[in-house]
Amino acid sequence: GDTYDARAVQEKWQARWAEENPFAASEDPADDRPRRYVVDMFAYPSGDLHMGHAEAFAIGDVIARYGFQRGDNVLHPIGWDSFGLPAENAAIKHGTHPAEWTYANIETQAESFKRYGIAVDWSRRLHTSDPEYYKWNQWLFLRFFERGLAYRKNGLVNWCPKDQTVLANEQVVQGRCERCGTEVVRRSLNQWYYRITSYADRLLDDMDQLENGNWPDDVLTMQRNWIGRSHGADVRFAIEGRDEPVSVFTTRPDTLYGATFFVVAADAPLAEELCAEDRRAEFESYRDQVAKLSDIERQSTERPKTGVFLGRYAVNPVNGERIPVWAADYVLADYGHGAVMAVPAHDQRDLDFALKFGLEVREVVDTGEPSPVETGLATAGEGRLMNSGPLDGLSKSEAIPRIIEILAERGTGSAAVNYRLRDWLLSRQRFWGTPIPIVHCPDCGEVPVPDDELPVRLPENLKGADLAPKGVSPLAAAADWVNTACPKCGGAAKRDTDTMDTFVDSSWYFLRYCSPGADTAPFDVDQVAKWGPVDQYIGGKEHATLHLLYSRFFVKVLYDMGLVGFTEPFRRLLNQGQVINQGRAMSKSLGNGVDLGEEIDKYGVDAVRLTMVFAGPPEDDIDWADVSPAASLKFLNRAYRVMAEAGAASAPGADPADGDLALRKATHQALDKITAAVDAHRFNVAVARIMELVTAARKAIDSGPGAADPAVREAAEVVAITLALFAPYVAEEGWERLGHTGSVSVGNWRRPDPALLTQESVTCVVQVASKVRDKLDVAPDISAEELERLALASEKVQAFIDGREVRRIVVRAPKLVNIVVG
Numbered sequence: 001g002d003t004y005d006a007r008a009v010q011e012k013w014q015a016r017w018a019e020e021n022p023f024a025a026s027e028d029p030a031d032d033r034p035r036r037y038v039v040d041m042f043a044y045p046s047g048d049l050h051m052g053h054a055e056a057f058a059i060g061d062v063i064a065r066y067g068f069q070r071g072d073n074v075l076h077p078i079g080w081d082s083f084g085l086p087a088e089n090a091a092i093k094h095g096t097h098p099a100e101w102t103y104a105n106i107e108t109q110a111e112s113f114k115r116y117g118i119a120v121d122w123s124r125r126l127h128t129s130d131p132e133y134y135k136w137n138q139w140l141f142l143r144f145f146e147r148g149l150a151y152r153k154n155g156l157v158n159w160c161p162k163d164q165t166v167l168a169n170e171q172v173v174q175g176r177c178e179r180c181g182t183e184v185v186r187r188s189l190n191q192w193y194y195r196i197t198s199y200a201d202r203l204l205d206d207m208d209q210l211e212n213g214n215w216p217d218d219v220l221t222m223q224r225n226w227i228g229r230s231h232g233a234d235v236r237f238a239i240e241g242r243d244e245p246v247s248v249f250t251t252r253p254d255t256l257y258g259a260t261f262f263v264v265a266a267d268a269p270l271a272e273e274l275c276a277e278d279r280r281a282e283f284e285s286y287r288d289q290v291a292k293l294s295d296i297e298r299q300s301t302e303r304p305k306t307g308v309f310l311g312r313y314a315v316n317p318v319n320g321e322r323i324p325v326w327a328a329d330y331v332l333a334d335y336g337h338g339a340v341m342a343v344p345a346h347d348q349r350d351l352d353f354a355l356k357f358g359l360e361v362r363e364v365v366d367t368g369e370p371s372p373v374e375t376g377l378a379t380a381g382e383g384r385l386m387n388s389g390p391l392d393g394l395s396k397s398e399a400i401p402r403i404i405e406i407l408a409e410r411g412t413g414s415a416a417v418n419y420r421l422r423d424w425l426l427s428r429q430r431f432w433g434t435p436i437p438i439v440h441c442p443d444c445g446e447v448p449v450p451d452d453e454l455p456v457r458l459p460e461n462l463k464g465a466d467l468a469p470k471g472v473s474p475l476a477a478a479a480d481w482v483n484t485a486c487p488k489c490g491g492a493a494k495r496d497t498d499t500m501d502t503f504v505d506s507s508w509y510f511l512r513y514c515s516p517g518a519d520t521a522p523f524d525v526d527q528v529a530k531w532g533p534v535d536q537y538i539g540g541k542e543h544a545t546l547h548l549l550y551s552r553f554f555v556k557v558l559y560d561m562g563l564v565g566f567t568e569p570f571r572r573l574l575n576q577g578q579v580i581n582q583g584r585a586m587s588k589s590l591g592n593g594v595d596l597g598e599e600i601d602k603y604g605v606d607a608v609r610l611t612m613v614f615a616g617p618p619e620d621d622i623d624w625a626d627v628s629p630a631a632s633l634k635f636l637n638r639a640y641r642v643m644a645e646a647g648a649a650s651a652p653g654a655d656p657a658d659g660d661l662a663l664r665k666a667t668h669q670a671l672d673k674i675t676a677a678v679d680a681h682r683f684n685v686a687v688a689r690i691m692e693l694v695t696a697a698r699k700a701i702d703s704g705p706g707a708a709d710p711a712v713r714e715a716a717e718v719v720a721i722t723l724a725l726f727a728p729y730v731a732e733e734g735w736e737r738l739g740h741t742g743s744v745s746v747g748n749w750r751r752p753d754p755a756l757l758t759q760e761s762v763t764c765v766v767q768v769a770s771k772v773r774d775k776l777d778v779a780p781d782i783s784a785e786e787l788e789r790l791a792l793a794s795e796k797v798q799a800f801i802d803g804r805e806v807r808r809i810v811v812r813a814p815k816l817v818n819i820v821v822g
């Protein structure tokens with residue numbers, strides 16, 4: 001038997017693709033083919049490609065290649081997210097500049113991507129660490145700054161003690177640094193922010209464009225929860241001995257009559273201010289304890305409640321009641337107003353606190369549930385208000401607007417909306433990122449670097465130990481770089497020494513791909529209008545609240561600037577699963593890593609790619625211990641032999657109509673199902689249908705009409721055409737063996753012939769009272785319901801039922817229906 005030499009075939013076709021560039025997007029304005037824009041989340045250049053890349057890019061490539069194969073004008077670009085900490089850490093370790101490590105790894109990955117055979121337009125390649133790219137991060141920053149969307153403020157920020165830099169909220173995962181896993185602490189610093197909170201409503205409301213399966217539901221849910229919009233009211237409580245009242249945010253203003261105490265976040269300045277003198281010592285020791293807790297511990301519901309009485313009273317604005325003011329850690333300083341009205345009967349956290357400290361619990365909603373004091377469970381069900389003056393007898397949905405009205409009349413409250421989302425903290429105290437284009441002048445303050453002085457380049461003379469984390473940016477040590485003239489007054493001034501969060505780089509790169517050489521703007525507006533938004537985006541779920549949220553924000557700002565005509569960047573999103581091994585994520589410590597290069601050397605690119613997509617639906621994880629690249633290779637050899645034998649026995653152009661009808665039907669039905677499966681992103685199903693087609697063709701060659709039959713050629717050609725999406729090298733080689741000269745990969749998809757799709761019919765016998773009364777021609781896969789309906793619709797059958805009562809109908813689809821009459 002003939003087997004294909006994977007390595008030789010890879011080298012041959014890789015060279016051909018490089019020469020012929022079949023996967024370049026057409027820029028011809030007269031090209032009116034449908035356009036499709038497919039983007040894989042770009043790679044981070046840490047070392048060579050790994051199994052995760054291999055899966056994500058195999059899947060993205062199926063989608064892109066399907067577009068090419070159907071003859072669409074496809075834009076499928078590639079780039080590198082090449083700023084960031086690992087490069088800097090490698091540079092410190094090796095005494096080099098981060099650029100060395102970065103660009104060497106990019107070269108390695110680029111070669112591997114080429115070998116992996118992904119169908120991309122290499123002419124559009126970009127690297128975010130190129131000054132030609134990051135110049136536009138700076139330009140965009142300045143536009144955001146002009147619009148009040150970039151600003152600097154002093155505040156408590158998340159600080160990673162290991163990486164010695166601040167982190168955005170989105171980069172803190174369960175209290176730990178998203179990158180290195182170190183527990184994050186709070187620090188007070190003056191930092192730059194992007195005002196993403198002014199887009200909170202649009203980030204939520206525009207999600208209706210992404211629903212109905214366009215984006216995975218769980219990603220939408222994560223974004224909704226992250227933005228966390230709550231509707232409720234601000235209620236102002238007077239505080240005895242203080243001129244200004246203090247507001248609380250509540251989602252349950254209807255329970256105001258049940259507020260029996262008041263709690264301020266222990267670490268909020270307000271707690272310190274409200275604390276009575278005789279309580280100060282106790283309060284301060286408590287506050288210092290709280291400061292040591294991580295956010296994980298603070299928010300844990302398991303931990304017993306703690307707190308201290310501040311020796312003060314607040315006054316309930318609706319009934320004048322004095323309620324004690326406490327400080328506690330379960331109230332967070334940076335949510336709402338950092339203070340709550342506690343309603344222990346109907347809020348579990350408040351109830352735990354009240355029971356611990358012996359505070360009053362007063363039910364104000366009659367839910368019919370047992371008493372919270374007895375069960376320890378706050379009641380949250382529906383019910384009528386009680387013990388609530390003018391609200392008595394109302395339901396929650398009636399009481400909320402009513403109480404807001406009452407508060408508004410008295411000037412002590414109003415409806416309010418609150419968000420969990422915080423502004424995006426942009427500054428990083430690290431080197432390998434985009435310098436923030438601001439000059440600090442003692443006279444003029446924060447002065448933007450003029451556009452014509454962009455980019456503000458990173459200094460090239462820092463390397464190795466110069467970059468070690470010090471808590472301030474390494475750029476601060478580059479005196480020549482830092483000291484500059486104020487662009488406004490010309491006086492001595494200093495550059496901002498922080499760099500931007502690298503998530504800025506990835507927030508708009510998909511726009512840059514449309515015109516990667518643009519040098520007067522971040523992107524060519526007309527090209528983006530032509531290609532955007534991205535039709536299909538492919539990448540991992542870990543970006544649900546980071547990259548995907550930031551990109552959506554950027555596109556909305558760019559829409560407001562008139563630079564893009566759409567408000568959402570990615571029409572459809574596919575989150576591929578992970579490649580794991582023996583049930584666990586691959587890791588060095590477990591020693592269960594699988595090396596992509598070794599797998600490719602053993603089985604070839606095609607077999608590895610086929611294994612990736614055949615393992616299951618693309619969203620599912622793949623356990624490499626459960627799949628068999630060897631079996632994939634065996635199948636590819638079988639497919640190759642069918643193509644080679646058909647090619648040896650006939651020439652292109654034979655009329656398939658003269659071929660074996662059964663095989664022709666099998667081919668067209670396979671094509672129909674493969675098309676539907678690829679459309680539905682069920683690539684594993686598509687591969688299974690190709691496998692069946694290869695089996696059918698093999699049978700026709702060995703024990704049917706033989707290799708020279710035109711139907712065998714037709715089947716083999718469909719194998720090559722469809723396999724090109726999944727195993728492109730063997731498909732190209734097989735196509736050539738079939739006698740074709742060009743590439744199989746572009747413009748060769750076929751439509752099944754409808755005349756060959758009709759299924760054979762079977763005869764169904766219909767009996768009335770156990771006598772055959774009619775025969776129906778039906779599809780072999782007809783459902784029982786449909787068959788029963790057809791049987792009862794038959795005129796002959798109705799004539800024999802003759803108005804009698806139908807007592808029972810026995811259906812044995814597709815062959816028999818028996819109608820029992822009374």
Ligand code: ANZ
Pocket residue numbers: 230249250251252255330331332333334335336337338339340341342343346347418
């Ligand atoms: C009284 C009340 C009664 C509440 C009741 C709930 C149930 P979400 O949905 O997350 O917005 N809250 C307000 N500010 C807080 C803070 N800084 N730290 C901790 N908790 C805070 O939650 C809003 C509810 O969380 C508010 O409504 C408040 O408790 C509490 F039966 O007020 B509620």
Ligand code: ZN
Pocket residue numbers: 441442443444445447486487488489490491493
């Ligand atoms: Zn100045």
